[in-house]
Amino acid sequence: MPKLWSDTIEEHRREVGDAILDTTAALVAKHGLRSVTMSRIAEETGIGRATLYKYYPDVEGILVAWHERHVAAHLERLASLRSGGGAPGERLRAVLESFGVICHERQRTELAALLHRGEHVSRGEQQLRELLQGLLVECVEAGDVRDDVAPGELATYCLHALTAAGSLPNRSAVRRLVEVTLDGMRASR
Amino acid sequence: MPKLWSDTIEEHRREVGDAILDTTAALVAKHGLRSVTMSRIAEETGIGRATLYKYYPDVEGILVAWHERHVAAHLERLASLRSGGGAPGERLRAVLESFGVICHERQRTELAALLHRGEHVSRGEQQLRELLQGLLVECVEAGDVRDDVAPGELATYCLHALTAAGSLPNRSAVRRLVEVTLDGMRASR
Structure with a gap:
């Protein structure tokens, strides 16, 4: 069945973009x-x-769009881990490990400095925080995560603790960081 | 006993500075x-x-010097908590709480953005990391802190986790953050 003409144009635009x-x-x-x-x-x-120039006004505009796409892909990946199979605690570990690796691989370049000023980053951070907070609520209900600190505060803790991955030398160190971060949130003994 | 003339000049310069x-x-x-x-x-x-102008070339130079003095005062305070009395675990909590409050009160202004680019900040961070790492070594020896992750990695974890204090609404939340961060580092059960 032939595609509608408008779909084809739309698809072409997306490919060029x-x-x-x-x-x-x-x-x-x-x-x-x-x-x-x-x-x-x-x-x-x-x-x-x-x-x-019909697509973008300048190089910076292109880079911001590129970074938006990048952030969106990360969020999509984290969201699928968050709502995937397995117990809440396992999904929490998967999300944190994946985010830790993102932080570890994030480059500290002038490009990164330019892009991380953008508004789409704080939007992305907000979405990430909400994703994590929702998962933490599930984990608290399942008894995997402590209930004496609000899930929102735990989400803030996690996200900051895992940015340490950017200063760590390798993936093994990132995995240890994830374990330490998780241990901080375990249900009290 | 009268001061030496050079001491007096030195003192006067410091006061004006x-x-x-x-x-x-x-x-x-x-x-x-x-x-x-x-x-x-x-x-x-x-x-x-x-x-x-004999003291400073411009306003930015003054602000950088002001911030250096500020960072030095914080480090001095943390160093005195680190080497003060009490068990290593107690001193660790005191240092982390104090640093958490510093992060909480740190202002997110254009001034802060300007000042935190400076080289003296990374020097200060390096000193802070070393201070914390030394204390963590003591804590591991005392059996208060886990020994399956190197103290240097734990220091990196702590420092990043506690920057979350900048996003928390009040001091109680900062204290909870410190407890969660400490729990992540406890000797394994």
Whole structure:
């Protein structure tokens, strides 16, 4: 069955949009933020400059969009771990490990500094906090997590504790960090 | 016994230096970063502009010096708690509580953003990490803290977990955060 014409256009737009984001990210990673221009991006993506400007006003706009897509993909992954199978405590460990690895791999570059100022980051953080808080409520009900501290406060604790992963040397250290962080939230002995 | 002339000069310089820092911090807190000028600072401190410039090249230089003094005072306080009386576990709690309160009270202003970029901050963080790591070694030896994770990694965990205090609404929440953070490090059951 042939697609509707509007669907095809929509799909084409999304493909071009994705190609612009991927190309820009690759160019910035290779040549640095300052040396990447709109002309270069258009050329490497294989589209005209005029077309590129129909999608984005400038390089920073492209990078913000690229980062938004990146954050959204992370959130989707965490959300699927959160609502996946298994006991609440197991899902909590899976979510924390996955977030720990994200923090560990997050690059401390000028690009990261630029992007993490953005409003979409605080929106993403808010979504992450809500996801975690909901899961912690389940864990408290299941008796896996302490009930003497509100789940919202525990979520704040978790998210900050796991940013330590950015200073750790390897994945084993990240796993130990997750265990220590989980131990802080265990139901009282 | 009369002071040596050089001591008196040294003391006078320190007093003027302190007065400049206090005055500038008060002016910035009251009027905002952008409206504070070297002339204004000289006037409020009660010294000539030429004298002020002998101490500092510009407002930012004064603010960095002010913040260095601030960080040094915090570190001194934490160091005295670290080496004060009591069992290692008690001193650990005291240090973490004090640091938690510092994080809680730290202001999220443009001034803070400006100052926390400075090199003296990473030096301060490094000193804090070393202080904490040393104390954690004592705690492990005393059997208060788990020995399956290296004290350096636990120090990283603590410092990040406690920055959560900046997002908490009050001191009670900060105390709960300290307990949760400590529970993560307890010797295994």
